[in-house]
Amino acid sequence: MKMQLVRRETASRVAMTGAPILALALACLASLILFSLLGKPAGTALYALLLKPFLSWYSFSEVLLKMAPLLLIAQGLAIGFRANVFNIGAEGQFIVGAVCASALPVYYPDGAFPLMLPAMIIAGAVGGMVYAMIAAGLRTRFGASEILVTLMLSLIAVQILNYLLLGPWKDPRGFNFPQSVMFPDNALLPLLFEGTRTNISLLFALGASVLAHLLMQNHFRGYQLRTAGLAPRAALYAGFSAPRMIWLSLALGGLAAGIAGASEVAGPLGQLQRSVPSGYGYAAIIVAYMGGLRPLGIVASSFLISVVYIGGDSATVTAGLPVAAVEVFQGFLLVFYLLTFTLIRHRVVFIAKTVT
Amino acid sequence: MSVVEFLLAGTVAAALPLMLAALGEMVVEKTGLVNLGLEGMMALGAAIAFICVYETGSHTLGFVAAGLASALLAMVFAGLVLGVKANEVAASLGLGVLGLGLSALFGKSYESLTITGLPKMGLPLLSDIPVIGGTLLTQDIVVWLSIIGAILLWYVLTRTKLGLIIKAVGENSDTARAIGYPVGIIRCASVAFGGAMCGLAGAYASTVYTPLWADGMIAGRGWIALALVVFGTWQTGRVAFGAFLFGLLSLGELTAQAVGVALPSQLLSSLPYLATILMLVVISKRNLPQ
Numbered sequence: 001m002k003m004q005l006v007r008r009e010t011a012s013r014v015a016m017t018g019a020p021i022l023a024l025a026l027a028c029l030a031s032l033i034l035f036s037l038l039g040k041p042a043g044t045a046l047y048a049l050l051l052k053p054f055l056s057w058y059s060f061s062e063v064l065l066k067m068a069p070l071l072l073i074a075q076g077l078a079i080g081f082r083a084n085v086f087n088i089g090a091e092g093q094f095i096v097g098a099v100c101a102s103a104l105p106v107y108y109p110d111g112a113f114p115l116m117l118p119a120m121i122i123a124g125a126v127g128g129m130v131y132a133m134i135a136a137g138l139r140t141r142f143g144a145s146e147i148l149v150t151l152m153l154s155l156i157a158v159q160i161l162n163y164l165l166l167g168p169w170k171d172p173r174g175f176n177f178p179q180s181v182m183f184p185d186n187a188l189l190p191l192l193f194e195g196t197r198t199n200i201s202l203l204f205a206l207g208a209s210v211l212a213h214l215l216m217q218n219h220f221r222g223y224q225l226r227t228a229g230l231a232p233r234a235a236l237y238a239g240f241s242a243p244r245m246i247w248l249s250l251a252l253g254g255l256a257a258g259i260a261g262a263s264e265v266a267g268p269l270g271q272l273q274r275s276v277p278s279g280y281g282y283a284a285i286i287v288a289y290m291g292g293l294r295p296l297g298i299v300a301s302s303f304l305i306s307v308v309y310i311g312g313d314s315a316t317v318t319a320g321l322p323v324a325a326v327e328v329f330q331g332f333l334l335v336f337y338l339l340t341f342t343l344i345r346h347r348v349v350f351i352a353k354t355v356t
Numbered sequence: 357m358s359v360v361e362f363l364l365a366g367t368v369a370a371a372l373p374l375m376l377a378a379l380g381e382m383v384v385e386k387t388g389l390v391n392l393g394l395e396g397m398m399a400l401g402a403a404i405a406f407i408c409v410y411e412t413g414s415h416t417l418g419f420v421a422a423g424l425a426s427a428l429l430a431m432v433f434a435g436l437v438l439g440v441k442a443n444e445v446a447a448s449l450g451l452g453v454l455g456l457g458l459s460a461l462f463g464k465s466y467e468s469l470t471i472t473g474l475p476k477m478g479l480p481l482l483s484d485i486p487v488i489g490g491t492l493l494t495q496d497i498v499v500w501l502s503i504i505g506a507i508l509l510w511y512v513l514t515r516t517k518l519g520l521i522i523k524a525v526g527e528n529s530d531t532a533r534a535i536g537y538p539v540g541i542i543r544c545a546s547v548a549f550g551g552a553m554c555g556l557a558g559a560y561a562s563t564v565y566t567p568l569w570a571d572g573m574i575a576g577r578g579w580i581a582l583a584l585v586v587f588g589t590w591q592t593g594r595v596a597f598g599a600f601l602f603g604l605l606s607l608g609e610l611t612a613q614a615v616g617v618a619l620p621s622q623l624l625s626s627l628p629y630l631a632t633i634l635m636l637v638v639i640s641k642r643n644l645p646q
Contacts, residue, residue, distance in 0.1 A: 005440065005441060034461075038461065038462075086445050088392070088445060088449070138633070138636070138637055142636070142637040142638075142640055142641065143640035143641050144633070144636035144637050144640045145636060145640065147390070147392075147445065148582070148583070148586055148632065148633075148636055149633055149636060151392075151579065151582070151583075152583060152629040152630075152632050152633050153629075153633075155576065155579055155626070155629045156626045156629050156630065159622040159623075159625050159626045160622070162622050163620050163622040163623075166622075167620070282449065282453070285445075285446070285449055286446075286449065286450065286453065289443070289446040321461075322460055322461060322464045322571075323460070324456070324457045324458075324459075324460030324461050324464070324571065325457070325461060326457070327453050327454070327456055327457030327460065328454065328457035328458055328461055329457075330453055330457070331450055331451070331453040331454025331455075331456075331457050331458075332454065334446065334449075334450035334453070334454075335432060335436065335447075335450045335451070335454060338436050338440070338442035338443070338446060338447055338450065339435075339436060339440055339442070341442075342436075342440035342441055342442050343440060346440075346441070
C-alpha cells in the first residue's frame with residue numbers, strides 16, 4: 001500500500017474557510033504548550049494575544065491602524081503570487097514608497113506645496129512601483145529570479161534609508177537623531193475616528209481589496225494572471241504574454257506597497273525615521289497566504305494578524321512574554337495553515353502496489 | 357594593529373558564519389529546493405548554542421545542539437514542502453519567522469550574559485610568516501575544521517557518486533526517480549544538512565565571533581548567505597571565496613568609518629546585494645520566460 005495526495009478538482013468553500021480556523025486552533029494549542037514549557041502563564045498570554053484587542057475601543061482602533069498597511073500590501077502581493085511571480089521584497093518597495101513620499105515634506109517643511117498629501121501618495125505609489133519593476137525588467141530581460149532580486153533590493157532599500165537619515169535628510173534641529181523633520185499638518189493623513197490614530201489609509205486598503213477582487217474575478221487580465229499561475233503551459237498556448245504577467249504582477253505589488261509606505265510616514269509616524277522598515281512587507285506575505293491569496297480571505301487574515309500584533313503588545317505586559325512571542329505565534333499560524341490547507345485541498349489516496 | 361592587519365585577522369571570522377550557512381543552502385538548492393529561512397535557522401542555532409555553552413561550558417556541546425536544533429527546524433520546511441506539497445516560498449518564510457521568534461523566546465533570559473570564546477591557534481611553521489602569519493593564519497579551531505569540511509564537501513559533490521545523485525535529483529527529479537534514486541529522502545536529508553549548517557553558522561556567531569546573545573544578532577547574515585549561494589554560482593570553491601569577499605566587505609564598513617573614507621558606508625554595505633543582482637543577471641539567461 002502506498003499513500004498519495006491527489007489534488008481535488010475544485011476547492012470546496014468549507015475547505016477555504018475551515019483551513020484557517022483549524023490552523024488558528026492548532027497555533028493556539030502549540031503556543032499554549034510552548035509557553036507553559038517555558039514557565040509562562042500560557043492562558044493569560046493567549047487571552048492577551050487574541051481577546052484583549054477587542055476589549056477597548058482604543059486597542060481595537062490600533063488593530064485597524066495595523067491592518068491598513070498589511071491589507072494593502074498583501075492584496076498587491078497576492079495578485080503576483082497567483083501568477084507564480086514571487087515578489088518577496090515588498091519591504092523594500094514599502095521603504096522606497098515612504099522615502100519618495102517624504103521627499104516633499106522634507107524639501108517643503110513649511111507645507112508650501114500645492115496638494116501636498118495627494119502628491120505624496122502618488123510619489124510613494126510611483127516609487128514603490130518603479131522599484132519593484134527593476135525586478136520585472138531583470139526577470140524578463142535576463143531571467144534573473146525575481147525572488148532573489150526583490151529580496152536584494154529590499155536590503156539595499158534599508159541602506160538607502162539609512163544614508164538619507166544619517167546624511168542629507170537628517171533634521172538639522174533633531175539633536176542628531178537619524179530622522180527627518182516632523183511633517184507639516186497638510187502632509188498628514190486625516191484621521192478616520194477622532195481620538196484614535198486610525199487614518200484613512202484603511203479606506204485605501206479596503207478600496208484596493210475591492211479592486212483586487214474585481215480584477216481577479218471579473219477581468220480578463222485577472223483570468224490571464226490566474227492561468228499563468230495554475231497552468232503556465234496553457235497560458236503559453238493561449239498566447240498570454242508571460243513577460244506582461246511578470247511586469248503587471250510586480251508593478252501592482254510595488255504600487256500597493258509604495259502607497260502603504262507613503263501612508264505610514266504620512267500617518268502614525270509623521271516623519272521619515274529608522275523604524276519605517278518594521279517588517280510589514282514580510283508579514284504581508286504571511287497575510288497573503290493565510291488569506292488563501294483570495295482578496296476576501298486576505299481582508300480576514302490581515303485582521304487576524306493585526307489582532308495578534310496588538311495582542312502581543314499587551315501580552316508582553318500581562319504575561320511577561322517577549323515581543324518575539326508574536327513572531328512565534330505568526331510562524332505557527334502560517335506553518336499550520338500550509339499544513340491544513342494542503343490536507344484539505346487534497347485527498348489521501350491509498351494505492352495498492354501493483355506488480356509490473 | 358594596523359588597518360591591514362585588522363582586516364586580515366577579522367575577515368575570516370566574519371566570513372565563517374556566511375560560508376557555513378551558504379554551503380548548507382547550496383546543497384539544498386542543488387537538490388532543486390530553495391529554503392529562504394536561513395536567517396531564522398541561524399538565529400535559532402545562535403540562541404541554542406549560547407544557552408548550551410553558558411550552562412555547560414562546552415563549545416562542542418553548543419555546536420552539536422545548535423546543529424541539531426536548526427536541522428529539526430528545517431524539517432518543518434521539509435515536511436511542508438515534501439510531505440504536503442506546500443509552496444516553498446511561504447513555507448520557508450514561515451519557518452524563518454518561527455526560528456527568529458523561538459530564538460528570541462529561548463534566549464530572552466540569557467541576554468547581556470557573557471561566555472568565553474575559543475582560543476586562536478596558529479599553524480606550525482606557517483604562523484611565523486610575517487604579516488599574515490600572526491593574523492590571517494592564526495584562527496580558532498572551528499575555522500580550521502570548517503575549511504577542512506568545505507574541502508570535504510567539494511570532494512563529495514564533485515568526485516563521488518553521492519554528489520552525482522544529488523546533482524541528478526536537482527537537475528531532473530523525474531529521471532532520478534525513474535532510475536530508482538530515493539528523491540524524497542535525498543531532498544529531505546539535504547534540507548536537514550542545510551539546517552544543521554545554518555545552526556553551526558549561528559553557533560559560531562554567538563559563541564565565538566561575538567560571544568554573547570542578543571535578539572536580532574544575526575542581523576541579516578542569513579540573507580547575505582542566501583545571496584552568496586547565487587554569487588558563488590552553486591560551486592563550493594566560489595561560495596567559500598565569496599564568503600571571504602563578503603566578510604571583508606562587512607569589515608570594510610568598519611574600516612571605512614575608522615579611517616574616515618568619503619565613501620558612504622551604506623554603499624559598502626549594499627555591495628554584496630548589488631554584486632548578487634549583477635551575478636543573477638549574468639548567469640540566468642536560461643530561465644528567461646517564454
